[in-house]
Amino acid sequence: MDAVIDNLPTYFEGFRMTLLLLVVSGISALVLGTIVAAMRISPVPSLRAFATVYTELVRNTPLTLVLFFCAIVLPYLGPDLAYAASAMVGLSVYTSPFVAEALRSGINGVPVGQAEAARSVGLGFGQTVSLIVLPQAFRMTIPPLINVFIALTKNTSVAGGFFVFELFGATSRLANANGDAVIAILLGAATLYLVITIPLGVIAAQLERKWVVQR
Amino acid sequence: MISSIVAGVLIVGGLAWMALTLAAPRESGGITLPGFFDPSRWDIFADPELWSFIVFEGVFGTLRAALIASVFAIILGIILSLLRSSAIAWIRIPTAVVLEFVRGMPVLLMMLFILLVLNTGAFWAVVAALTLYNGALIGEALRAGLAALPRGQREAGLSLGMRPLQSKMLVEFPQAFRQMLPIIVAQLVVLLKDTSLGYIVGYTELLRVNMNNLVNFYGNRYLFSFFVVTLVLYLAMNLSLSWFARWLSKRTSSSSSGKRLDPEDPNQAVLVAEASASARQSESHEPRT
Numbered sequence: 001m002d003a004v005i006d007n008l009p010t011y012f013e014g015f016r017m018t019l020l021l022l023v024v025s026g027i028s029a030l031v032l033g034t035i036v037a038a039m040r041i042s043p044v045p046s047l048r049a050f051a052t053v054y055t056e057l058v059r060n061t062p063l064t065l066v067l068f069f070c071a072i073v074l075p076y077l078g079p080d081l082a083y084a085a086s087a088m089v090g091l092s093v094y095t096s097p098f099v100a101e102a103l104r105s106g107i108n109g110v111p112v113g114q115a116e117a118a119r120s121v122g123l124g125f126g127q128t129v130s131l132i133v134l135p136q137a138f139r140m141t142i143p144p145l146i147n148v149f150i151a152l153t154k155n156t157s158v159a160g161g162f163f164v165f166e167l168f169g170a171t172s173r174l175a176n177a178n179g180d181a182v183i184a185i186l187l188g189a190a191t192l193y194l195v196i197t198i199p200l201g202v203i204a205a206q207l208e209r210k211w212v213v214q215r
Numbered sequence: 216m217i218s219s220i221v222a223g224v225l226i227v228g229g230l231a232w233m234a235l236t237l238a239a240p241r242e243s244g245g246i247t248l249p250g251f252f253d254p255s256r257w258d259i260f261a262d263p264e265l266w267s268f269i270v271f272e273g274v275f276g277t278l279r280a281a282l283i284a285s286v287f288a289i290i291l292g293i294i295l296s297l298l299r300s301s302a303i304a305w306i307r308i309p310t311a312v313v314l315e316f317v318r319g320m321p322v323l324l325m326m327l328f329i330l331l332v333l334n335t336g337a338f339w340a341v342v343a344a345l346t347l348y349n350g351a352l353i354g355e356a357l358r359a360g361l362a363a364l365p366r367g368q369r370e371a372g373l374s375l376g377m378r379p380l381q382s383k384m385l386v387e388f389p390q391a392f393r394q395m396l397p398i399i400v401a402q403l404v405v406l407l408k409d410t411s412l413g414y415i416v417g418y419t420e421l422l423r424v425n426m427n428n429l430v431n432f433y434g435n436r437y438l439f440s441f442f443v444v445t446l447v448l449y450l451a452m453n454l455s456l457s458w459f460a461r462w463l464s465k466r467t468s469s470s471s472s473g474k475r476l477d478p479e480d481p482n483q484a485v486l487v488a489e490a491s492a493s494a495r496q497s498e499s500h501e502p503r504t
Contacts, residue, residue, distance in 0.1 A: 046223040060404070060453035062411035064422055065446060072426075073442045076248065076435070077241070150319075157321035161415030168323055175331055182331045190320050190328075197319035 003181035004188040007174050014160075014170025015192050017084065021156040021166055022196070025091035026149055032092060033099025040104055043125060055097040063158050066090045071162040087159035091152065098148045106141030107133055139211045146204035153196045167192055248436060256440050259433060273424035274448060280338065280420060281407045284345035288406060289399065291346055292353030296391075297383070299358050317351045322409055326416045337418035341410060349406045356398045360391030397464030404457045411449070421448060 004011075039051035058066075070090035071083055081089070110133050118128040160168030171189035175182050237251035249256045259265060298310040317325075325344035329335055335343065364387050372382025392399075414422040425445040430438050 044219045044222045046219060046226060050222075050226050056454065057450065060408070060450055060457055061446065062408040062422070062449055062453075064411035064414050065442075065449060068414075068422065068426060069442060073439055076438055077237075154319075154321040157323045158412065158415070161323065161412075168321065168327075171324065172327060175327065186324065186328045186332070190316075190324060193321060193324065194316065194319045198315060201315070201319065 001181075001184050003174070003178045004184050007178075007185070010170050010174060011167070011188060011192065014165060014167040014189075017164065017166035017169075018153070018156050018192075019196075021084070021088060021091060021159060021164070022149070022153050025088045025095060025156075026152055028088070028092040029095035029099050029148075029152070030145075032096035033103060036096055036100035037103035037107070038129075040100060041107055041129075051100070055100060058093060059097045059101075061094075063090075063094050063155055064161070066094045067158055067162045083163040084159075087156075087162060087164045091155060091159065094155070095148060095152050098151070099145065102144040102148055103137070103141055105144065106137035106139075109140040110136045143204045143208040143211070146200055146207070150197050150200050150204070153200070154193065157193075246436070248439075251439065256437065259437060260440070260444065265429070269421075269425060269429070269444070269448070272419060272428075273421035273445075274452075276413075276418070276420040276424065277407070277410050277452070280341050280345070280410045280413060280418065281403075284342045284349065284406055284410075285403050287342070287346040288349040288353055288402075291350030292357055292399070293388075293392075295350060295354030296357035296361060297388075299354060300361050300383075302379070314351050314354065317347055318355075322348045323412050323415060326412060330416055337413060337416050340416055341413040341418045341420075344412075345406050345409055348409075349402055352405075353399050353402050356395045356402065357388075357391055360395040361387055363394070364390055394467065397460050397467060400460040400463055401457065404453055404460060407453055407456060408449075421445060 036051050036054060039047040040055070042048060067087060067090040070081075070086040070093075074081065074086060114132055114136065115128055118132040123131065156166055157168035160166050160170075160172065163169075167189055171185060174185045178185055234251075240250045240253070241248045295310060295314065298306055299314065301307045301310075322344050325347060326340045329343045330337065330340040333340075333343075361383075368387055368390065369379075369382055372386035373379070375382075377385065410420055411422045413420045414426075417423075419428075422445060425441045425448075426438075429441055433441075
């Protein structure tokens with residue numbers, strides 16, 4: 001227990017980095033994922049095919065390999081990023097297809113009749129999507145999206161294996177330095193992860209209950 | 216039509232630009248690396264010894280951990296789903312707390328925990344952490360499957376003179392398992408992907424063999440080539456398993472309840488199952504017309 005209290009500054013340094021990774025890659029994954037989802041449901045076949053292939057490939061690639069590419073292979077190909085920045089790129093790319101799938105499942109949950117009705121009133125594709133389909137899809141989408149962000153929170157730990165000093169990196173360094181208090185050190189880190197993931201899970205479950213019944 | 220052409224040109228142009236960028240030789244760290252399509256980048260892959268090493272050390276290491284963890288995770292999932300849906304509160308509630316704890320923690324942290332605290336060695340750390348995490352998620356899926364079954368199934372079992380546990384094991388559970396099989400297989404894709412975390416805790420699997428051992432031996436010159444080979448091997452394993460999951464889900468959804476489950480996303484699938492359970496309950500309360 002003393003080992004945890006003595007090392008609180010190290011923990012919080014790592015925790016701050018974890019939060020930073022979560023927020024930055026969460027937002028950029030949201031942007032990327034929205035673009036991919038829009039491509040996925042667009043009437044243009046080439047865009048749809050591209051988005052499908054992208055989703056399939058990225059989703060079936062292990063995150064470790066993605067982060068390995070960003071941290072170690074990418075500097076060989078040209079751009080020389082800081083490790084934290086390359087981890088953000090990797091996490092955003094890895095998370096974006098999951099965001100896209102969550103959005104798409106929300107959009108699929110809107111009855112087709114809604115889109116048909118919108119089109120029969122004379123709205124174009126963009127108007128149908130932005131005015132009719134997305135507002136309805138939004139409420140179906142939030143709970144699965146929160147689940148994606150919970151997964152992202154846990155995934156940030158992989159960045160710790162690629163030279164980023166976030167919570168996992170801090171923990172493994174502390175565990176190596178304090179061989180006699182490994183259990184306390186690791187439980188401390190687990191608590192900090194749970195501080196993020198459990199409230200998010202509770203919010204997701206509550207929104208789910210509230211919104212599924214209404215529909 | 217015009218937007219289609221514009222999109223096509225943009226995508227093809229982007230891919231062509233990437234290919235041209237990769238094709239050019241590059242200066243890095245004082246040495247000149249050959250372009251991506253340069254034969255000298257790929258000639259070592261003609262060596263059968265290299266492939267036997269990649270396959271027997273790398274692919275085999277990954278599949279060994281994944282297979283053993285899959286079997287344990289399914290067994291653990293079955294046990295957890297039964298404990299979690301037990302009628303006795305002091306079995307159900309502690310299980311729920313432990314499951315929340317396991318699901319909220321990164322797998323990598325669990326691996327580190329098992330490695331340092333139980334001192335098991337990297338292989339069993341990987342297997343145990345993957346078993347625990349995926350077992351918890353499979354357990355949740357199975358519990359949702361049990362909850363989605365119509366009440367009548369349980370009542371039918373009881374009316375045949377079965378005990379509650381017998382009815383659960385012989386009547387309800389086989390149905391829930393069959394319904395949730397696509398989701399379980401999809402969870403195994405997650406498990407297979409997560410074996411690559413063994414790279415970080417020091418287990419010798421595909422990523423470690425290709426990206427550490429081979430690159431150290433042959434030099435950084437082949438870094439990108441080995442990366443591409445690793446990527447292709449992972450995709451071959453994961454894509455075939457996830458296509459199998461999708462095929463299974465198509466088959467089960469056409470034969471039974473008709474609810475389309477998305478096997479790719481276990482969380483969502485659990486939600487779908489729970490939603491269908493609540494929908495069925497509300498249906499049964501409505502008067503017949």
